[in-house]
Amino acid sequence: xxxxxxxxxxxxxxxxxxxxxxxxxxxxxxxxxxxxxxxxxxxxxxxxxxxxxxxxxxxxxxxxxxxxxxxxxxxxxxxxxxxxxxxxxxxxxxxxxxxxxxxxxxxxxxxxxxxxxxxxxxxxxxxxxxxxxxxxxxxxxxxxxxxxxxxxxxxxxxxxxxxxxxxxxxxxxxxxxxxxxxxxxxxxxxxxxxxxxxxxxxxxxxxxxxxxxxxxxxxxxxxxxxxxxxxxxxxxxxxxxxxxxxxxxxxxxxxxxxxxxxxxxxxxxxxxxxxx
Amino acid sequence: xxxxxxxxxxxxxxxxxxxxxxxxxxxxxxxxxxxxxxxxxxxxxxxxxxxxxxxxxxxxxxxxxxxxxxxxxxxxxxxxxxxxxxxxxxxxxxxxxxxxxxxxxxxxxxxxxxxxxxxxxxxxxxxxxxxxxxxxxxxxxxxxxxxxxxxxxxxxxxxxxxxxxxxxxxxxxxxxxxxxxxxxxxxxxxxxxxxxxxxxxxxxxxxxxxxxxxxxxxxxxxxxxxxxxxxxxxxxxxxxxxxxxxxxxxxxxxxxxxxxxxxxxxxxxxxxxxxxxxxxxxxxxxxxxxxxxxxxxxxxxxxxxxxxxxxxxxxxxxxxxxxxxxxxxxxxxxxxxxxxxxxxxxxxxxxxxxxxxxxxxxxxxxxxxxxxxxxxxxxxxxxxxxxxxxxxxxxxxxxxxxxxxxxxxxxxxxxxxxxxxxxxxxxxxxxxxxxxxxxxxxxxxx
Numbered sequence: 001x002x003x004x005x006x007x008x009x010x011x012x013x014x015x016x017x018x019x020x021x022x023x024x025x026x027x028x029x030x031x032x033x034x035x036x037x038x039x040x041x042x043x044x045x046x047x048x049x050x051x052x053x054x055x056x057x058x059x060x061x062x063x064x065x066x067x068x069x070x071x072x073x074x075x076x077x078x079x080x081x082x083x084x085x086x087x088x089x090x091x092x093x094x095x096x097x098x099x100x101x102x103x104x105x106x107x108x109x110x111x112x113x114x115x116x117x118x119x120x121x122x123x124x125x126x127x128x129x130x131x132x133x134x135x136x137x138x139x140x141x142x143x144x145x146x147x148x149x150x151x152x153x154x155x156x157x158x159x160x161x162x163x164x165x166x167x168x169x170x171x172x173x174x175x176x177x178x179x180x181x182x183x184x185x186x187x188x189x190x191x192x193x194x195x196x197x198x199x200x201x202x203x204x205x206x207x208x209x210x211x212x213x214x215x216x217x218x219x220x221x222x223x224x225x226x227x228x229x230x231x232x233x234x235x236x237x238x239x240x241x242x243x244x245x246x247x248x249x250x251x252x253x254x255x256x257x258x259x260x261x262x263x264x265x266x267x268x269x270x271x272x273x274x275x276x
Numbered sequence: 277x278x279x280x281x282x283x284x285x286x287x288x289x290x291x292x293x294x295x296x297x298x299x300x301x302x303x304x305x306x307x308x309x310x311x312x313x314x315x316x317x318x319x320x321x322x323x324x325x326x327x328x329x330x331x332x333x334x335x336x337x338x339x340x341x342x343x344x345x346x347x348x349x350x351x352x353x354x355x356x357x358x359x360x361x362x363x364x365x366x367x368x369x370x371x372x373x374x375x376x377x378x379x380x381x382x383x384x385x386x387x388x389x390x391x392x393x394x395x396x397x398x399x400x401x402x403x404x405x406x407x408x409x410x411x412x413x414x415x416x417x418x419x420x421x422x423x424x425x426x427x428x429x430x431x432x433x434x435x436x437x438x439x440x441x442x443x444x445x446x447x448x449x450x451x452x453x454x455x456x457x458x459x460x461x462x463x464x465x466x467x468x469x470x471x472x473x474x475x476x477x478x479x480x481x482x483x484x485x486x487x488x489x490x491x492x493x494x495x496x497x498x499x500x501x502x503x504x505x506x507x508x509x510x511x512x513x514x515x516x517x518x519x520x521x522x523x524x525x526x527x528x529x530x531x532x533x534x535x536x537x538x539x540x541x542x543x544x545x546x547x548x549x550x551x552x553x554x555x556x557x558x559x560x561x562x563x564x565x566x567x568x569x570x571x572x573x574x575x576x577x578x579x580x581x582x583x584x585x586x587x588x589x590x591x592x593x594x595x596x597x598x599x600x601x602x603x604x605x606x607x608x609x610x611x612x613x614x615x616x617x618x619x620x621x622x623x624x625x626x627x628x629x630x631x632x633x634x635x636x637x638x639x640x641x642x643x644x645x646x647x648x649x650x651x652x653x654x655x656x657x658x659x660x661x662x663x664x665x666x667x668x669x670x671x672x673x674x675x676x677x678x679x680x681x682x683x684x685x686x687x688x689x690x691x692x693x694x695x696x697x698x699x700x701x702x703x704x705x706x707x708x709x710x711x712x713x714x715x716x717x718x719x720x721x722x
Contacts, residue, residue, distance in 0.1 A: 030536075032646075080646055122524045123645030132533035133569055176461040181636040186531070232497040234530045234642045 131190020164221030208257025328599025359425035374652030
């Protein structure tokens with residue numbers, strides 16, 4: 001049985017929202033997600049997580065984060081080859097155990113797997129346009145609901161990224177004299193929302209201090225914009241995150257903050273949350 | 277199913293193209309004739325950051341007054357523009373067209389007599405110095421002006437669009453409303469323009485009755501198609517067919533949904549005579565279903581083969597003409613085959629119906645690693661019509677069931693009235709099957 005205190009772990013909500021999105025994607029939008037890939041990703045991720053837990057000598061096996069990574073990968077990664085799906089899950093979870101600085105892993109697991117596969121293989125890609133703009137309303141609502149349910153713990157990363165990116169898109173449109181329907185259309189992108197709410201928001205791979213997180217999110221937004229609209233390459237945000245990730249330990253060294261723990265998301269500020 | 281014996285396969289490709297009348301640029305005319313962009317066919321050859329674009333032009337009208345302003349993602353020089361061969365695009369169109377396949381049920385009394393015949397019926401619809409001076413004074417530099425085939429090409433470098441727009445006005449060209457704004461935006465994005473005018477003298481010398489497609493080769497990160505200018509002198513929605521030729525796999529749009537059209541669907545026999553209507557209505561309905569905001573995939577295939585073939589695959593020579601620069605002119609010839617086989621070329625045919633409201637942004641593309649073949653394939657299965665030497669009651673019942681299923685599917689795909697569809701179907705044995713949705717009283721008295 002799941003106790004009330006464990007429900008405070010925002011990852012349960014993440015799993016619920018991501019599963020719903022996956023359901024919509026497969027049933028209503030016909031994304032071309034292969035169930036073989038989904039199964040391969042899920043199983044591999046848990047296996048690598050288990051192996052890593054044992055080798056690193058961690059006290060207990062925690063399947064939740066690996067499940068979230070699996071869901072994000074299933075939603076974003078496209079490939080015809082199940083072997084690449086297995087490789088993606090291995091890289092994602094493996095990087096958590098292998099690439100660590102000051103007790104934190106450096107790269108967001110799903111992010112590092114996506115970028116590695118896109119760079120190394122021409123048979124893996126991210127279909128950022130496949131959500132369409134019709135479902136975006138419902139999509140945005142689900143994401144916002146997630147923020148409300150988790151009481152916006154560390155939501156400043158998501159909010160700062162979205163504000164920064166939107167400001168640059170609108171700024172570009174105004175500078176070019178374009179109608180504002182263009183930046184609005186650019187923001188109505190499912191992959192962008194998944195990125196903002198479920199990838200860059202990862203408290204484990206963002207700076208510990210709130211100011212650091214806001215600065216970091218703005219930087220990722222600026223790099224993403226540069227890749228997408230100055231170098232005209234797709235998947236700007238995903239590439240930007242991997243480029244900026246090595247700066248997190250630097251920001252952490254400059255700005256003091258609290259290490260995030262999933263089980264106690266409000267450990268440093270529990271006073272005002274009693275009675276929830 | 278034991279009655280199913282496929283005997284004859286015939287293939288009828290019906291061209292569903294509308295008259296292609298546009299580039300992705302905008303037309304300007306001297307006479308006050310209305311020029312509308314309605315449909316265009318564009319071939320995009322892309323590998324790494326190299327692109328060769330071919331723009332088909334079925335312009336009909338007084339060519340002497342006609343010019344087209346074409347945006348290109350980067351600065352270009354004279355050798356980068358070429359005039360192509362219209363027949364190659366028509367061949368590519370035929371090769372990638374949605375296809376109707378016919379099967380004839382065998383004699384239900386003889387099960388295993390097989391004879392196969394395949395018919396491919398690709399039914400094809402089948403004064404510079406002065407100008408330069410005047411341009412200079414307007415703040416427009418004509419960087420190059422020369423004649424390619426029947427076209428006079430002017431490569432303009434305008435610092436701001438007002439220069440370009442003013443120059444066009446001064447040369448008595450009519451500019452579509454709103455052009456200045458879009459031209460400004462494109463210039464801000466580092467795009468350049470060229471103007472192509474028909475050189476009537478050259479055209480009559482060359483003896484062409486039509487305008488040949490213009491081709492541009494350039495190097496740019498931008499894998500995109502500027503469609504915003506095209507909506508300016510368009511009346512209503514426009515059709516665009518994009519044929520992308522790449523080395524690895526399928527091409528899709530990154531800023532709009534790319535959707536596969538329903539395929540491998542069995543349709544009633546009468547669709548053979550109405551295939552173009554069927555396809556048009558099916559396309560319209562699918563467009564509506566996607567809120568008029570999707571790009572549709574009509575074909576994705578490795579160009580070395582096809583099955584069934586609506587037309588032969590393109591030869592290496594034809595592919596080179598379209599700008600597929602990574603293949604050898606001689607082609608890697610397969611010893612077993614007479615036809616030169618194209619290597620490492622994957623074709624994606626996209627079809628989009630757009631207007632400024634639903635497609636505010638230019639089409640941005642990416643090449644994916646998807647090498648799965650896809651084709652628009654619609655199947656007609658003719659019931660056995662010969663004389664039966666045994667009891668075929670069971671066979672007829674199964675055919676009726678199939679005919680009703682086909683009728684319902686056709687109605688849901690095209691939005692056609694199910695009653696009208698049923699009237700056109702000669703149900704086996706002359707009896708119409710009872711459909712589940714039909715009220716029980718409908719059949720009491722008739």
